[in-house]
Amino acid sequence: MLHFDRPALQQLDKVKRLNLVNAITGIKPANLVGTVSPGGQTNLAIFSSVVHLGSNPALLGMFVRPTADVVRHTYENIRSTRYYTVNHVHEGLVQQAHYTAAKFGAGESEFAACGFTEEWLHDFTAPYVTESHIRIGLQLAEEIPIKANGTILLVGEIVHLYLPTESISEEGHVDLAVKNGVGISGLNTYYSLQKVGSLPYPTPGSLPQFEAK
Amino acid sequence: MLHFDRPALQQLDKVKRLNLVNAITGIKPANLVGTVSPGGQTNLAIFSSVVHLGSNPALLGMFVRPTADVVRHTYENIRSTRYYTVNHVHEGLVQQAHYTAAKFGAGESEFAACGFTEEWLHDFTAPYVTESHIRIGLQLAEEIPIKANGTILLVGEIVHLYLPTESISEEGHVDLAVKNGVGISGLNTYYSLQKVGSLPYPTPGSLPQFEAK
Numbered sequence: 001m002l003h004f005d006r007p008a009l010q011q012l013d014k015v016k017r018l019n020l021v022n023a024i025t026g027i028k029p030a031n032l033v034g035t036v037s038p039g040g041q042t043n044l045a046i047f048s049s050v051v052h053l054g055s056n057p058a059l060l061g062m063f064v065r066p067t068a069d070v071v072r073h074t075y076e077n078i079r080s081t082r083y084y085t086v087n088h089v090h091e092g093l094v095q096q097a098h099y100t101a102a103k104f105g106a107g108e109s110e111f112a113a114c115g116f117t118e119e120w121l122h123d124f125t126a127p128y129v130t131e132s133h134i135r136i137g138l139q140l141a142e143e144i145p146i147k148a149n150g151t152i153l154l155v156g157e158i159v160h161l162y163l164p165t166e167s168i169s170e171e172g173h174v175d176l177a178v179k180n181g182v183g184i185s186g187l188n189t190y191y192s193l194q195k196v197g198s199l200p201y202p203t204p205g206s207l208p209q210f211e212a213k
Numbered sequence: 214m215l216h217f218d219r220p221a222l223q224q225l226d227k228v229k230r231l232n233l234v235n236a237i238t239g240i241k242p243a244n245l246v247g248t249v250s251p252g253g254q255t256n257l258a259i260f261s262s263v264v265h266l267g268s269n270p271a272l273l274g275m276f277v278r279p280t281a282d283v284v285r286h287t288y289e290n291i292r293s294t295r296y297y298t299v300n301h302v303h304e305g306l307v308q309q310a311h312y313t314a315a316k317f318g319a320g321e322s323e324f325a326a327c328g329f330t331e332e333w334l335h336d337f338t339a340p341y342v343t344e345s346h347i348r349i350g351l352q353l354a355e356e357i358p359i360k361a362n363g364t365i366l367l368v369g370e371i372v373h374l375y376l377p378t379e380s381i382s383e384e385g386h387v388d389l390a391v392k393n394g395v396g397i398s399g400l401n402t403y404y405s406l407q408k409v410g411s412l413p414y415p416t417p418g419s420l421p422q423f424e425a426k
Contacts, residue, residue: 001375001378002375002376002377002381003335003373003374004373005372005373005374006371006373009271009371009374010269010270012385013385015385016384017268017269018268018385019385019386020381020386020387021265021267021269021371023385023386023387024265024347024349024374024376025242025244025263025265025273025299026242026244026263026301026302026389026394026396027241027394027395027396027406028240028242028264028265029238029240029241031238031239048265049265050238050239051262052234052237052261052262053276053359053361053362054234054361054362054364055234056223056230056234057361058219059361060237061276063264063266063274065267086238094409094410095412095420095421095422095423096420098421099415099420100415101414101415102416103417104417108417114420122216122218142359142360144359146266146357146366146368148270148354148368149270149272151266155359158222158234159218159219160216160217161216161218161222161233162214162216163214164214164215165214168215171228171229171232172225172226172229172231172236172399173232173236173398173399173402174232174233174237175398175402176236176239176240176398176404177404181239181240182409183239183240185389186386186387187414188411188412188413189408189410189411190408190410190412191389191406191407191409192407192409193240193396193405193407194404194406195403195404196304196307196395196404196405197307197402197403198402198403199307199308199401201314201400201401202311202312202313202314203315203316204316204317204318204326207308207312207327209308
């Protein structure tokens, strides 16, 4: 077993520390965030920090570092227009999705550069990714600075949600494996998902048992 | 394709909305958070909201709803002692880890009730889970209220990190599959992880290609 204490982490080589600390929360979701500038320039960026905040109202969070080149456009567009989309990455999209993190030129949209199709649905102000299966349209609700390191938590309320009929059960459970959803470890490693099983809401007295599939 | 707009989400049956909205960010990490009360009573609770915030300083976030019964002890213990542990869940621990969400009696620790072993390392104020492979000791750095729904983001700095030697590469990449790490969808569905591959930092001009394993 390896042990790193706070000084050992601080003394690590920068790239090794980035890789390690980005990985140790466990598996992270892979989502493409679509936005548009007030001038009409679309932008698409991969994020592994989209997080559930609450279901009523339906709120999602995501973390941005305003000084980071690649994410700056996403952040500026969301602040300007107040709207953005979150689009799941599936196994067939991994390379293209990762490619959105390249530093493309000022007039270039990651949609075209990375081979994604813009889709404009229900008069929403931000573009969805046609190739994605689970797609969410969000309105910015709150912007929360994190003093400890200068990042920002963007809180968005779900305005639209699109998903394949076959992905969702009668009770609202979503099977991420049906459409080959993926997860991210660290900055650049992708994992496919295989369902182990579902467990009931547990009550004291007996270990929860996997439900029949 | 199914479409839910904001009113449709609001009108959904509560349990269906909970299941659906908890699932649509994609795969989530599975972690056990270990704490102790000032009186010495240990607590262990499963969380799917642990998130990477930054690597220097090494900061992790997690979201708590102070009014939720099961999580209240975790939150109160962290506020009192300022320390907590995050312990990865692997495939062999899924049922026991899920079981920590049951409402056990006031004097009962989830460690004993769910069959986990408390481990006290390097004079740290919170207990680790012996059965977990990747274990992190954190110090509370910041507590951030989210006005939109009354939840709280706890920001913690990593004080100790323990992980198996065989899980980490020379460059600091962590292979979550080596030790059978799992992810969560929604409230109660567990997924195992299979490595698809790693991609290099992308540069404009060519689609990133998977690195040789």
